[in-house]
Every structure is written in C-alpha cells, then in structure tokens.
Amino acid sequence: MTTAxxxxxxxxxxxxxxxxxxxxxxxxxxxxxxxxxxxxxxxxERARAISWIRVERYWEGDFPDVHARFIxxxxxxxxxxxxxxxxxxxxxxxxSEGLNIQVYNRCVGTRYCANGCPFTVxxxxxxxxxxxxxxxxxxxxxxxxxxxGIMEKCSFCIQRxxxxxxxxxxxxxxxxxGEIQTACSQACPTSALVFGDLNDKESKVSKLKNDDRNYKLxxxxxxxxxxxxxxxxxxxxxxxxxxxxxxxxx
Amino acid sequence: MNSKEKTESTSSKKWMKILIxxxxxxxxxxVAIFGAFFAFIITAWWGQPIPILGxxxxxxxxxxxxxxxxxxxxxxxxxxxxxxxxxxxxxxxxFCHRTVTKQKNAGVPPVALCTxxxxxxGSKDSIALSNVRKAGGIExxxxxxxxxxxxxxxxxxxxxxxxxxxxxxxxxxxxIKNTTSGVKEGAAGVCSTCHGDVASMEQVAQVEAxxxxxCVDCHRDNGAPTDCAVCHH
Numbered sequence: 001m002t003t004a005x006x007x008x009x010x011x012x013x014x015x016x017x018x019x020x021x022x023x024x025x026x027x028x029x030x031x032x033x034x035x036x037x038x039x040x041x042x043x044x045e046r047a048r049a050i051s052w053i054r055v056e057r058y059w060e061g062d063f064p065d066v067h068a069r070f071i072x073x074x075x076x077x078x079x080x081x082x083x084x085x086x087x088x089x090x091x092x093x094x095x096s097e098g099l100n101i102q103v104y105n106r107c108v109g110t111r112y113c114a115n116g117c118p119f120t121v122x123x124x125x126x127x128x129x130x131x132x133x134x135x136x137x138x139x140x141x142x143x144x145x146x147x148x149g150i151m152e153k154c155s156f157c158i159q160r161x162x163x164x165x166x167x168x169x170x171x172x173x174x175x176x177x178g179e180i181q182t183a184c185s186q187a188c189p190t191s192a193l194v195f196g197d198l199n200d201k202e203s204k205v206s207k208l209k210n211d212d213r214n215y216k217l218x219x220x221x222x223x224x225x226x227x228x229x230x231x232x233x234x235x236x237x238x239x240x241x242x243x244x245x246x247x248x249x250x
Numbered sequence: 251m252n253s254k255e256k257t258e259s260t261s262s263k264k265w266m267k268i269l270i271x272x273x274x275x276x277x278x279x280x281v282a283i284f285g286a287f288f289a290f291i292i293t294a295w296w297g298q299p300i301p302i303l304g305x306x307x308x309x310x311x312x313x314x315x316x317x318x319x320x321x322x323x324x325x326x327x328x329x330x331x332x333x334x335x336x337x338x339x340x341x342x343x344x345f346c347h348r349t350v351t352k353q354k355n356a357g358v359p360p361v362a363l364c365t366x367x368x369x370x371x372g373s374k375d376s377i378a379l380s381n382v383r384k385a386g387g388i389e390x391x392x393x394x395x396x397x398x399x400x401x402x403x404x405x406x407x408x409x410x411x412x413x414x415x416x417x418x419x420x421x422x423x424x425x426i427k428n429t430t431s432g433v434k435e436g437a438a439g440v441c442s443t444c445h446g447d448v449a450s451m452e453q454v455a456q457v458e459a460x461x462x463x464x465c466v467d468c469h470r471d472n473g474a475p476t477d478c479a480v481c482h483h
Contacts, residue, residue: 006475006477006480007475007477093478095477095478095479096477097479099479101477101478101479101483103478103479103482104407104482105405105407105482106478141354142354142409143483144406144407144409144482144483145406155479155483158479158483159409159483162409162411162480162483166411166413166414169414170413170414170417
C-alpha cells in the first residue's frame, strides 16, 4: 500500500486494565484535546458533566484489605451500535473506518442515542460552553466547539486520524503503526491504552486483541465493540481449586 | 327614509370605485414585493445572495491592499504619473500566503514581509503605504500587526485543509476551474478554482458560493471521500 486510502483502516483500541493506575491523565488529555466544556460543580451536582473518557473506580474487599480497581470507559465504537438506529436525522452513523461518527451540524438533540447507549458515554450539551478569559486561546482549532442542544461523544480523536492520514498521503506511504495516537493513549503514563489499526495484523493493537486476557464489556449485548479490554492479573488471587489439584498431583 | 338610503348607497358606490382599484394595486404590489423577497432568499439559499443592500461578499480592509498590482501579470487600468502604462508585478500567491501548500490555513503574512519592499518602494505620499510603514515600525515607534478582515470564512463545523486540495489540483491540472490573470505556474495557478480571479480584484470578494453542495460535487467527481466525518468533526 503506497497511500493511506480512506476506509482501509479499522481503528480500534485495547485497554490494559492491569496497567491502569487510575491517574486520570487520559481524562485531562481528552478534555483539553477535544474542547470539552469545563465541568463546574453545578454541572456535576446535576449529573450533567461531560467527559468523553472517565475512569471508573471499584472497591474490592473489606477494611483493612481494601483494593481499588480502575477501568477507563470511553465510547466503545460498537459495530452493532445501539445509538445509531435510533437517530431520526442520521446524525450518528458508522463509517468505513470503523468509527461511530457524531455529525454535530446534523444533530437536533433528541437524546435518543444517549438513552440507547449501555455505557453512558454520550453527553448532551445542556448549556452553551463557556471558558474563562484565561483559557480563551487554548481551544483546539481542529475540533468543532459544540453549541447548546447537541450530543457529543468520543470521536477517537478523528482530527488526529485525519492529520496522520494526510501526512502519510503527502509522503506517499502507508500509515505506520503507532504514528496516530489518540490524546488519551498518548497521555497514558503506563501505556495502558493502545490505539491502532485492527486491519493491520502486525499492529500492536491487533496482537493485543488476540491476547488470552482480552475481553469485551457487556458481551451478552453482541455490540462488536472496537474497544476491548485486557483483564487484570491479580497476584494475590488464590489459585482455583482445579489448578491446586493439578499442582498437588505433580 | 327612502331618499336617505339612496344617498347612502350612492356614496358607498363612489367609495367602492376608489377602493377596488386601490386594493387591486395594493394586492399586486404586495405580491411583487413578496415575490422579490422570496427570489432573494432562494438565490441566497442556492448560491450567493444578490450583491445589493450590503450583501456584497466583500469586506473593506483596514489597509486597501490591491491584489491587482501585486499578483496580476496584465496591464493595469490606471497609469503612472508620467502617463506610462503599468504592468502588474505577477507575484506568486505563495510568496505572501506561505503556509498554503503545507498547512490548513493559507496564512496572512506578517507586516515584516510587507516592509521588506515597502520600507523603500512606493510613494511617500500614499496614506495606505504610510499606514503599512507605521504598522511595520519603519515610521513612528508603534509597530502593530494589521487587523486584516477575513473574506472566505467557513462555518465553525467545517474543517477545511488547503494542503491536500492544492496537492491534488497540482497533480490533476484538468480539474482546475476558472482562469487567473496572475501567475499560472505552480501552486498559484490552482487557487482560482475556489477563489476566482483574485489577481484582477481591487478588493477581494468571494465569487464562488463555497457551500457544501459544491464541496460534495467536486469530491464526488474526483473520487474523494464523501463521508461526513471527512470535513465535519
């Protein structure tokens, strides 16, 4: 492949929960990359805060043996997305790159898609976004500022994909694995989030997807997500009974 | 009683004789006004609005920069002080709009690029040139950037990138539309496809409607992707 043709890639991500430390760097990177409005206390109290990626925290065990478990949740870019068929104006659809696209200028704000999403990763702009004067020039010029009354969601940093494809085409070559990174995967200090092309069998993300630890969230819904997870390896977890027998036999 | 009714009916008949033509003329007038209004709306909807009543697709710049003198290769309309004909300089578009072949925006040059020539070249009496020199710090001690007004503005939800378009047009010269009176070689020869013949404009105006239909038509004709997320994200 000499040039990066449109629609030849299938973008996906693998999140290694074993590596996630719950530092929230991905959340912050996403907020600043994608012009997400500031989540003030008022918005949190009304449960209307917007964050395209969030780190969910679960407590395990009783005091004093308490363990925190973290899992980053972002739009899973489902192939069988429940949000897509409910849109009356075709503002959300699946494109040939494997992305679940939200077209802001088509959206009329019915919020059906947010009700359909089992991961609650779609957010509605209840207010006009405002930033303080000190942040006036911090907005990313490659990302549309969403006005009041429309849905928004993780776009897999599509502006970075476009830039990467453009650069590759300019240099008359294909896309190199790892060249295009989302803001969250770039910011992750432990490289827990890996982004890449699933059609490229040699890419890091394809190899991780074939890992034994790989699993999908809510598998019974048959959503065919492009975002999959690697299960946590727990060193303190007791060995299951059958493997204990196996050891005793030896 | 009878005579009173008679006079009333005659007076009302007189009134009707005046009223009916008045209503008729008024009705036709109203239809004509509404028709003109809707025609205006429809032309503005499909293309550009008719250039009247402040709907001219042009902006007066803080310094009246003439693209004709700088970019045109033809003879200019006005003559020099001696009465000799003046030829346009024929500068390449990319001499000033330097980032157009590499980046998203065409870019407007810093005042320093203007004063490279205009610290020396040009009449001392010209108000526009003295404003350029003031902005560049050649005259006075208050150098300031010039607040150029934007003429071609895309809506906020559109992400247009110049670089791949110019690359494609250079590789496929058959797709270039309109002709320019400026430089025809290199990147400068392809600008006219969307911007018209800027080299012959005293004050730059938007000549193409640059609406989504035009973008999609061109993308479809040239095999470029027409996915929404190519431009809207």
